[in-house]
Amino acid sequence: MTSAAGIDVKTVNLPDGRSVSYTLTRKPVKNINFRVSENGIVSVSANSRVSVKFIEELIEKRADFFLNAAERLKNRAELFEANLNSVRYLGRDYPVRIIENSREIAVLDESECRVFTKSKDKKYIKSLLENAVLTRFKALCEELDREVRNTLCEKGFPPPPAKITIKDMKSRWGSCSYYKGRISINSRLAAYPKETVLSVFYHEYAHFRCHDHSKAFYDFLLMIYPEYYEHNRTLK
Ligand SMILES: [Zn+2]
Incomplete structure (x- = not known):
């Protein structure tokens, strides 16, 4: 050879x-x-x-x-091909590092996503990565929710109590059930910049005041979040 x-x-x-x-x-x-x-x-x-x-x-x-090193390199190449070599969070790509360990969890920190697993199953590894991103995203959404509610109060429009649910949605970035006091946020937004996620929060909170997408709705939305179009544009 x-x-x-x-x-x-x-x-x-x-x-x-x-x-x-x-x-x-x-x-x-x-x-x-x-x-x-x-x-x-x-x-x-x-x-x-x-x-x-x-x-x-x-x-x-x-x-x-040598054989272990070769195996690790081969796995890394396979993950790269399966597009599992990085995760996207808030508009930034984080490299994935697999650590052979039976904890079976992935953790996204400030510089990388570490996966602790003994598995080689790509579908399973993908689910660990998605969970790591979702954990960070849920914590962020709690922060953003507080921020939006504070702004609305400061501007003289205190919102009703709202329960926030983060879930995978096929056709919408967010939704507001104003009678039930529930806002749903699409978990796929985790890949976008923070300001874009924030724009969806403002949009859904604005629906508590105007249920449709009328001019009155957008006038209100732009009053409470003037940067709306700038940051929401990428979702169109
Ligand atoms: Zn809407």
Whole structure:
């Protein structure tokens, strides 16, 4: 076999039946260097004084490490192909990092989304990622709800009590059942900037005052949230 770079690929067969493939490049380097690539082949560079026998003994000794690294790289490549290499939250992409661990949870923090799982099932991993985003989004919606209610009170239009529900909706970004005092917010909004989510909150709260989409409705909405069009535009 020959690697993409035209270098011969050799194989070290392990006593337990597994095998490690490698390529050897002779370079005037001081140490023996190993690098595992996505296809599982170990690239070795060593100077011409190091024997092949010695290199193969080292590979056999470190076989577990190389095979694990290859497996991790392969998983990462697969997640990338399945579009699970990042999550989008509030208009920003966060890289996904899988940590082999039986906690079976994903956590979205300020810089990345860490997934603690032993599973390789992409559908399952996707559900963990969605939960991580939803947890953050629910907390944000509570904050935004308080903010909108405060603004409405300050401007002299105290809203009635409202129960906020976050759920996946097919055709609407939000809805307001003004008689029941319920507002639903589409969980898919989690991918959009915070101001866009805020614009949906203002829109739904404005329905407590005007039930339709009349001029009076938009006059009221723009009075309580003048940036409405600027931030809601992306949802059209
Ligand atoms: Zn509406």
